[in-house]
Amino acid sequence: MTMMTAAKRSSDQTPTCQSVALHSVTYEIRTFGDPVLKAIAEPVTNIDEKLVRLTDEMFDVMYKAPGIGLAATQIGVQRQVFVYDIEEERKVILNPQIVESSGEWVYDEGCLSIPGLYVEMLRPKRILVRGINLDGNQVEFEADELLARLFQHEVDHLNGVLMFDRMTPDQRREAVTLYRAREGQPKDAEPYHLKLV
Numbered sequence: 001m002t003m004m005t006a007a008k009r010s011s012d013q014t015p016t017c018q019s020v021a022l023h024s025v026t027y028e029i030r031t032f033g034d035p036v037l038k039a040i041a042e043p044v045t046n047i048d049e050k051l052v053r054l055t056d057e058m059f060d061v062m063y064k065a066p067g068i069g070l071a072a073t074q075i076g077v078q079r080q081v082f083v084y085d086i087e088e089e090r091k092v093i094l095n096p097q098i099v100e101s102s103g104e105w106v107y108d109e110g111c112l113s114i115p116g117l118y119v120e121m122l123r124p125k126r127i128l129v130r131g132i133n134l135d136g137n138q139v140e141f142e143a144d145e146l147l148a149r150l151f152q153h154e155v156d157h158l159n160g161v162l163m164f165d166r167m168t169p170d171q172r173r174e175a176v177t178l179y180r181a182r183e184g185q186p187k188d189a190e191p192y193h194l195k196l197v
């Protein structure tokens with residue numbers, strides 16, 4: 001997921017290619033239209049060195065983008081893994097599940113896989129997410145507002161769901177049209193915003 005402040009920072013930097021080469025693997029952020037974004041990720045059953053390396057690489061890709069959250073599916077890896085950092089703290093959650101949600105909150109949501117488009121949308125305000133950390137322990141987080149939004153957005157990715165899939169057919173047509181228009185513009189052009197509420 002991206003937020004406007006993160007996107008603004010990127011425009012101050014020299015434009016760079018959105019890929020990071022490490023350990024001879026190059027991960028690129030997959031964007032809308034890539035079928036991997038529609039696939040449902042497989043649960044993690046084994047936490048090994050390879051998985052830890054994957055999460056390190058995900059952080060590198062996320063920070064470079066820059067974004068505040070990244071799901072493994074966004075770099076073409078079909079595993080239930082996401083990383084995030086919204087308070088200068090790197091966090092990894094494996095096999096996440098949203099077990100409770102309540103309230104309503106509107107937020108101008110961005111996605112690294114839908115660059116240049118922010119969508120103001122309504123989702124639950126508070127959630128309880130359950131998953132596993134890199135030590136293999138079950139973890140539970142209560143989250144509110146931005147953090148709750150981030151969890152919902154990343155869990156959606158692991159289920160093959162993009163922001164476009166949370167729209168009515170009319171809204172989706174408008175959103176895709178805006179996205180396509182923005183695609184033809186320079187990377188550092190101002191993003192488009194769409195209000196669904």
Ligand code: NI
Pocket residue numbers: 001002110111112113153157
């Ligand atoms: Ni996203």
